[in-house]
Amino acid sequence: MPNVTVRFFARYAELAGCDSTAVRVSGSAATVADVLARVRETIPGARDLPPRPLAAVNLRQVKLDARVNDGDEVALLPPLAGG
Amino acid sequence: MPNVTVRFFARYAELAGCDSTAVRVSGSAATVADVLARVRETIPGARDLPPRPLAAVNLRQVKLDARVNDGDEVALLPPLAGG
Amino acid sequence: MTYLSRSPISVDSLLASVQSPARGGTCVFLGTVRSDDDVTGIDYSAYDDMATAEIERILGEAQERWTNARVTLQHRLGLVPLGEASIGIVAAAPHRDEAFAACRYVIEEVKQRLPVWKKELHADGTTTWVDPSGKQVAGGLRDR
Amino acid sequence: MTYLSRSPISVDSLLASVQSPARGGTCVFLGTVRSDDDVTGIDYSAYDDMATAEIERILGEAQERWTNARVTLQHRLGLVPLGEASIGIVAAAPHRDEAFAACRYVIEEVKQRLPVWKKELHADGTTTWVDPSGKQVAGGLRDR
Numbered sequence: 001m002p003n004v005t006v007r008f009f010a011r012y013a014e015l016a017g018c019d020s021t022a023v024r025v026s027g028s029a030a031t032v033a034d035v036l037a038r039v040r041e042t043i044p045g046a047r048d049l050p051p052r053p054l055a056a057v058n059l060r061q062v063k064l065d066a067r068v069n070d071g072d073e074v075a076l077l078p079p080l081a082g083g
Numbered sequence: 084m085p086n087v088t089v090r091f092f093a094r095y096a097e098l099a100g101c102d103s104t105a106v107r108v109s110g111s112a113a114t115v116a117d118v119l120a121r122v123r124e125t126i127p128g129a130r131d132l133p134p135r136p137l138a139a140v141n142l143r144q145v146k147l148d149a150r151v152n153d154g155d156e157v158a159l160l161p162p163l164a165g166g
Numbered sequence: 167m168t169y170l171s172r173s174p175i176s177v178d179s180l181l182a183s184v185q186s187p188a189r190g191g192t193c194v195f196l197g198t199v200r201s202d203d204d205v206t207g208i209d210y211s212a213y214d215d216m217a218t219a220e221i222e223r224i225l226g227e228a229q230e231r232w233t234n235a236r237v238t239l240q241h242r243l244g245l246v247p248l249g250e251a252s253i254g255i256v257a258a259a260p261h262r263d264e265a266f267a268a269c270r271y272v273i274e275e276v277k278q279r280l281p282v283w284k285k286e287l288h289a290d291g292t293t294t295w296v297d298p299s300g301k302q303v304a305g306g307l308r309d310r
Numbered sequence: 311m312t313y314l315s316r317s318p319i320s321v322d323s324l325l326a327s328v329q330s331p332a333r334g335g336t337c338v339f340l341g342t343v344r345s346d347d348d349v350t351g352i353d354y355s356a357y358d359d360m361a362t363a364e365i366e367r368i369l370g371e372a373q374e375r376w377t378n379a380r381v382t383l384q385h386r387l388g389l390v391p392l393g394e395a396s397i398g399i400v401a402a403a404p405h406r407d408e409a410f411a412a413c414r415y416v417i418e419e420v421k422q423r424l425p426v427w428k429k430e431l432h433a434d435g436t437t438t439w440v441d442p443s444g445k446q447v448a449g450g451l452r453d454r
Contacts, residue, residue, distance in 0.1 A: 009213050010283035011295045056281065059216040075213055075281070079297045082217070082241065082280030083197050083253050083273060092357050093427035094439045139425070142360040158357055158425070162441045165361070165385060165424030166341050166397050166417060177321055181340075187393040190344030193337065193413075195406065196325075200334030249331040260344065266414060269337075273406060 002070040011078045017045045033064040085153040094161045100128045116147040118157050169221045172244045180256040184236040191262035193269040197253040204289040207247045213281035224275045228268045235259035235268040313365045316388045324400040328380040335406035337413035341397040343390050348433040351391045357425035368419045372412045379403035379412040
């Protein structure tokens with residue numbers, strides 16, 4: 001049962017109405033997609049996130065099927081616009 | 084019988100022992116090559132110039148068969164090393 | 167020098183941190199806020215820790231690929247007025263080919279990978295989140 | 311600003327002369343005196359009038375090819391110590407592709423076409439005329 005911190009940025013923080021939240025996902029093979037599904041259940045504004053947002057785990061961009069472990073920091077990232 | 088000014092630069096000025104000289108070439112179809120030949124006759128140090136140096140007429144690089152006219156400024160240029 | 171800064175970018179400081187007498191060619195890229203439409207400035211925000219980590223990875227890759235080059239960059243955050251630089255990249259190398267290539271590599275990777283976001287400020291007081299992927303969400307992106 | 315200068319090149323002045331809010335990408339190239347062997351500095355000389363004319367032609371070509379870009383440069387003459395810039399080129403354009411391309415074009419043309427010469431100063435007091443064509447005249451080029 002991994003406990004992860006989920007962080008929202010830029011427009012996604014506006015949609016979610018918060019910058020971060022703690023989420024518990026069930027199962028020993030939980031993925032970022034599971035975290036995302038859980039976030040949609042618990043944060044009403046998060047339902048407006050796109051179906052497949054960019055995501056990072058522990059400061060590295062990952063695909064949505066990446067595994068999450070207890071204590072991970074999961075971030076949901078709007079389209080990148082650096083430079 | 085064009086009268087031209089010939090200018091020497093960098094190493095060529097050192098070889099010629101001067102920065103510029105006035106040269107008269109004969110014929111109505113005189114070229115930079117004719118100027119160069121004349122320079123070799125009149126300036127001893129100029130005999131050490133390479134057989135086919137880079138040249139310019141009136142601030143534009145030209146080939147040695149380019150025509151020269153009365154009043155032109157002919158320049159003999161060592162290998163370019165700008166930048 | 168930090169990679170993320172809330173103050174104007176100093177090209178001289180960036181130059182000083184990579185140039186040396188052994189490196190005869192230096193290439194600099196500056197990205198500045200462009201006067202599109204009625205944009206008066208851009209508010210840059212970042213996932214700071216990840217942006218720093220990603221910059222270190224990108225610079226490390228450039229370093230590995232052009233071993234004689236030294237490359238650094240600074241990305242500005244917060245409100246950047248029209249015409250001021252949001253990013254400065256400097257690559258110094260023994261020869262210009264490597265300097266140009268390393269500088270170009272870094273800006274392309276930055277554009278692809280840096281978790282940084284832009285909110286355009288418009289003359290009429292509204293703001294728009296910029297989506298460089300081109301999939302602009304009409305209306306919804308223009309708030310307040 | 312003159313294209314040929316006997317004082318250190320100011321990147322800021324070059325930037326100021328081409329940047330504008332309409333141009334979001336700026337590429338700078340700096341060529342600096344490299345510490346090859348025992349070189350302590352390079353004495354640059356030029357056929358001034360032709361160098362100025364050639365620079366105007368090169369910049370005009372870049373302008374014609376990248377019509378939205380603005381490009382300028384400054385070439386230093388006289389003694390340039392190790393590590394200092396002998397040339398600075400700045401190209402500003404709406405987008406970075408044009409800025410990089412215009413900057414690169416100008417440095418390549420400058421290297422090919424500018425009537426400028428380098429005399430390397432060595433630690434032992436001797437000097438060498440540099441022949442970038444590679445056809446070094448052994449011995450004869452190393453005077454005094």
